[in-house]
Amino acid sequence: MRADRLMAILLLLQHREQVTAAEVARELEISERTARRDLDALGMAGVPVYSMQGRGGGWRLVGGARTDLSGLTAGEARALFLVAGPASSVTPAVKAALRKLVHALPEPFRLQAEAAASSLVMDPQRWGSSRIEPRPPRFLDDLQDAVIRGVQVRLGYVDREGTETERTVHPLGIVAKGPSWYLVATTEAGRRTFRIDRVSAVDPTGDPVHRPEDFDLAESWRAIADEVDRKRTPLEAQAVCAPHGIGVLRMGFGSRLEVGGSRTDGRIEVVIRGNDEYILAGELAGLVEWIEVTGPPGVRDHLASIGNALVERYGQDQHGRRTAKRQPRSSGSTAPMNSGSGGRVQ
Structure with missing residues (x-):
């Protein structure tokens, strides 16, 4: 991160003309000793920086050095700060470093860099x-x-x-x-x-x-996306879910799942959205160990029909004998469900 700090110090010098080690330390959240060492390093690297001792002293660039020593153009500064937006995937440490730089950018870069950070x-x-x-x-x-x-x-x-x-x-x-x-x-x-x-x-x-x-x-985008999702999945199925099954529902349905309050028996009320009663019933059919669908009646009817078809096909082995009843998963199971990949059917 030292190269980032040296760039930030250089931009601070351009913007403020004079800085103290204490100001640099406060701005970049480093010790004064580290700030002085970095200022010395700039001079050793050929940057025309010098120190003034005594009261009112500090570090300055020779002759004001008002040229853009960083080499950044306005477009490059904007591109740099695009990665520091609120929904970017860079690490918090990188975001913090870039946000510190914006305070040191010379005009007219600063306003556009700030706009770039919130434009995407x-x-x-x-x-x-x-x-x-x-x-x-x-x-x-x-x-x-x-x-x-x-x-x-x-x-x-x-x-x-x-x-x-x-x-x-x-x-x-x-x-x-x-x-x-x-x-x-x-x-x-x-x-x-x-x-x-x-x-x-x-x-x-x-x-x-x-x-x-x-x-x-x-x-604003969250509100827009929620509205679009609701238009794409206008059908709502109501159900109650065992507490240990909520994680499975979240994995399977994502934003199509709404989790409500708990009932007196400990089960949790949920709403799952879809756009077709039969397809939604198919997604829910593999979750019988965790949920009980309470409505609408059309989804429940399709679930019953799917259940009967499953029993008819898989209820006997190849010799005509009834198969053993499968035991439900333990309460700690978080195995992904097979039929409810949220987003497969929208």
Whole structure:
């Protein structure tokens, strides 16, 4: 991490013109001894830095050295801080180091770096069962640039019926959902989400984006994704589950599972969403050891039918003898279920 610290100190010197070892230590959360050692290392590496002793002293760059000694362009600074967004997969230590750097960036890099850090959300969970690898769409970079610079765009868009329209939008953020990319924007009709692979044209207007003060991209996307999930899986099955089976349900159904309160017998009320009564019954049929489905009647009827078919086919061995009743799994079992892979059927 020392190279990161030296870069941060260099940017601090550019931004503040003079720093003390105590200020560097406080900014980078290191000891003053380490800060002084790092400042000396900059000088030994050829950076024109010198120290001033006495009251009001500190460390300065020779002649102010206001050039961008870091070598970062505005675009490179933005790219760097894209990985420090709220939903990125980098480690907390890397996020913290990058966030410290933003306070030291010279203008005009700082505002765009801060915008870049909150412009993108990565949502790894795919819609449905698609296994297509993500391919950045044509206008992704243009739209992300508009988000970071905070400018409105005239957006050409082709809807699912093939109709092309044009509208002016206020870009608020970009979301990667599995292999698909989305633009979250404000329009005259309110907040809307656009699939970026359906965008046919992007023309920045230069007018500033009107961004709600309380807007949070990650929170907004969670609400959008929840609404889409509910539209894709409008059917709800009610059930009660043994406490040790909740983990199995979470593995199998993911966001399609809602866990409620406990009953007096210790079982927990749950709701599982799907889009077809028979298919949902098939997913639930392998969970009889953990859950009891209480509704709707159509799902229960399909479960009974599936159960009868299973008994008819597997209730006797090849010689016509009744097979032994299988013992239920122990309460500590967390073996994955066979039929309920949440997301296989949406």
